[in-house]
Amino acid sequence: MKIDVLTIFPRLFEPFFEESIIGKAREKGKVHFQTINFRDFSTNKHQTVDDYPYGGGGGMVLKPEPIFSAVEHLTEGTEKKPRVILMCPQGKPYRQSKAEELAQEEHLIFICGHYEGYDERIRKYLVTDEISIGDYVLTGGEIPAMAVIDSVVRLLPGVLGNEISAVTDSHSTGLLEHPHYTRPPIFREWEVPEVLLSGHHENIEKWRRKESLRRTWKRRRDLLEGLELNKEEQQWLKQFEQDDE
Incomplete structure (x- = not known):
C-alpha cells in the first residue's frame, strides 16, 4: 500500500512512521509512506495556503489551489485513482468496518487541515471520503490521520505477527x-x-x-x-x- 499525507507539519509524522508496528511494516515493504507539505504547491512567493472567508467571520480557510495541485501531482499518470481522505469533524464517524474497507486499497491520500476549515470546493470536487474520529475538534488533522493510518496498516497481510489478532x-x-x-x-x-x-x-x-x-x-x-x-x-x-x- 502507498500512503501519502498532505500536511503543513510533515515532521509530526516522522517518529510515527518509524516506530513500533508501523515502522516494522515500512521496513518489511508492506507500506510506503510519504508526507507532502502542500505549502510547496502554493501559488505565491509567501507560500500562503489560507485566506479570509468570503462573507466574513473568524478564522482562516484553506485555499483550494495548493490542495488540488498537490493531489494532482501525486496522481499524475496513475490509472487507478486513489481514495482521497479529508480528516474533518464534519465527516462520517470512523468505524472498524471503514478501516477494513480502506485496507483493501492500493493508494490512500490523507489531507490534514488546520485553521477554520477547508474551501468547500475541496470537499465537493476532490475528496472521496470525509472522516471524523469523534465529536470534538482538534487543532489539525494530523493526529486523526495517524489514528486512521494505524488502524488500516495493522490490517495489511503480514503486518501483525499473529494474523488472528486483527480478526478478533x-x-x-x-x-x-x-x-x-x-x-x-x-x-x-x-x-x-x-x-x-x-x-x-x-x-x-x-x-x-x-x-x-x-x-x-x-x-x-x-x-x-x-x-x-x-x-x-x-x-x-x-x-x-x-x-x-
Whole structure:
C-alpha cells in the first residue's frame, strides 16, 4: 500500500512512521509512506495556503489551489485513482468496518487541515471520503490521520505477527473483545478463569463469545442493534439482564 499525507507539519509524522508496528511494516515493504507539505504547491512567493472567508467571520480557510495541485501531482499518470481522505469533524464517524474497507486499497491520500476549515470546493470536487474520529475538534488533522493510518496498516497481510489478532479485535466481530489473561494463573488472590486453563478449545471459544457479548451489553449496547444472535446468545442476554436486577 502507498500512503501519502498532505500536511503543513510533515515532521509530526516522522517518529510515527518509524516506530513500533508501523515502522516494522515500512521496513518489511508492506507500506510506503510519504508526507507532502502542500505549502510547496502554493501559488505565491509567501507560500500562503489560507485566506479570509468570503462573507466574513473568524478564522482562516484553506485555499483550494495548493490542495488540488498537490493531489494532482501525486496522481499524475496513475490509472487507478486513489481514495482521497479529508480528516474533518464534519465527516462520517470512523468505524472498524471503514478501516477494513480502506485496507483493501492500493493508494490512500490523507489531507490534514488546520485553521477554520477547508474551501468547500475541496470537499465537493476532490475528496472521496470525509472522516471524523469523534465529536470534538482538534487543532489539525494530523493526529486523526495517524489514528486512521494505524488502524488500516495493522490490517495489511503480514503486518501483525499473529494474523488472528486483527480478526478478533473489538468491533471486527461486531462485539467488544472478550477479557484476556496471562501468567501467573493467580495474582494477589485473583485467579484466571478455570476454563482458560482447561485446554478444552470448544469451551474456551464459547466462554470468549459469552464474555464478549457480556462486555458489549454492559458497555456498548448500541452495538447489539441489528446484530444476529443465535438462541443460546439470546439466552445469555436474558441472563445478563436478570443478573443486573
